[in-house]
Amino acid sequence: MEYTTLRNGVQIPMLGYGTYQIPAEDTKHCVLEALSVGYRSIDTAQGYFNEEGVGEAVAQCGIPREELFLTDKVWISNGGYEKAAASIDASLKKLRTAYIDLMLVHQPFNDYYGTWRALEEAYRAGKLRAIGVSNFMPDRFIDLCGFVDIAPMVNQLEVHVFQQQRVIRPYLEKHGTQLMAWSPLAQGRNGLFTDPTMTEIGERYGKTAAQVDLRFLMQSGVVVIPKSTHRERMAENFDLFGFHLTDGEMEQLQAMDLGRSQFIDHYAPNVAEMFVDAGSV
Numbered sequence: 001m002e003y004t005t006l007r008n009g010v011q012i013p014m015l016g017y018g019t020y021q022i023p024a025e026d027t028k029h030c031v032l033e034a035l036s037v038g039y040r041s042i043d044t045a046q047g048y049f050n051e052e053g054v055g056e057a058v059a060q061c062g063i064p065r066e067e068l069f070l071t072d073k074v075w076i077s078n079g080g081y082e083k084a085a086a087s088i089d090a091s092l093k094k095l096r097t098a099y100i101d102l103m104l105v106h107q108p109f110n111d112y113y114g115t116w117r118a119l120e121e122a123y124r125a126g127k128l129r130a131i132g133v134s135n136f137m138p139d140r141f142i143d144l145c146g147f148v149d150i151a152p153m154v155n156q157l158e159v160h161v162f163q164q165q166r167v168i169r170p171y172l173e174k175h176g177t178q179l180m181a182w183s184p185l186a187q188g189r190n191g192l193f194t195d196p197t198m199t200e201i202g203e204r205y206g207k208t209a210a211q212v213d214l215r216f217l218m219q220s221g222v223v224v225i226p227k228s229t230h231r232e233r234m235a236e237n238f239d240l241f242g243f244h245l246t247d248g249e250m251e252q253l254q255a256m257d258l259g260r261s262q263f264i265d266h267y268a269p270n271v272a273e274m275f276v277d278a279g280s281v
């Protein structure tokens, strides 16, 4: 496994396992499967309704807690200082752990300054080893950094070969914030799994387009958390450490950036309304 070091010295695996859209009843099995493949970092969220399944896997896997890295996220309906603080304690119980390695504010909606203060406090109390945000686009990210005690250590954003988040990267660097990729495979959108350029590069190393995309992100310093419910794909997405892309290949892949989301426009009014109207967890 390759690691990177967050601003506060905490080490995070460059590769983890995502659990979005894994039904609650399947989560324990999938996470145990991922751990047996070799993953040690697991990404969940209050809004995924599957923290309990992750917690059951953590309790049953037999791997020492300190070898695992758990990422969780506070949902919008738990926004504001008091609700966020209570939700962190609830998440600790669901995950059956005394601490969460990385807690993120899931979306820049509701009273996220209050949410952030709850994260800062839980961090100082040792309940959270690192704290960060997710889906904070440049304007929200710069705003938050300007008015809080501890700047986010991580920003988890949509990142894959077609959306490389070039605009925000200088601001992340300025604040020492690690970029973490959600949907690092773009869920296969825009033909990612059969893309001719990535397929051709992959053939040189006996790798798939998916593996080239993930290797490209990791080699660019981006933490990745691909999701699969299939063991063979979990293994494929984990097999990224035996090859190294050349400078020329990295440039070819950088040129594939479309600079826009394959999923969602965080600046669009209808998207803001969707998040404001999102239900409670």
Ligand SMILES: NC(=O)c1ccc[n+]([C@@H]2O[C@H](COP(=O)([O-])OP(=O)(O)OC[C@H]3O[C@@H](n4cnc5c(N)ncnc54)[C@H](OP(=O)(O)O)[C@@H]3O)[C@@H](O)[C@H]2O)c1
Pocket (backbone or CB within 6 Å): 017, 018, 019, 020, 021, 043, 044, 106, 134, 135, 156, 181, 182, 183, 184, 185, 186, 187, 188, 193, 210, 225, 226, 227, 228, 229, 230, 233, 234, 236, 237
């Ligand atoms: N912070 C946020 O707002 C946010 C948003 C989205 C996601 N996330 C996190 O990021 C994680 C990853 O994102 P994601 O789950 O949206 O998408 P993803 O990892 O980009 O893609 C997952 C999809 O691709 C398929 N797949 C995976 N590996 C494959 C392979 N090697 N070949 C062919 N198909 C493959 C999976 O199908 P099968 O499962 O059927 O194999 C699944 O449909 C999430 O699980 C979640 O933890 C966070």
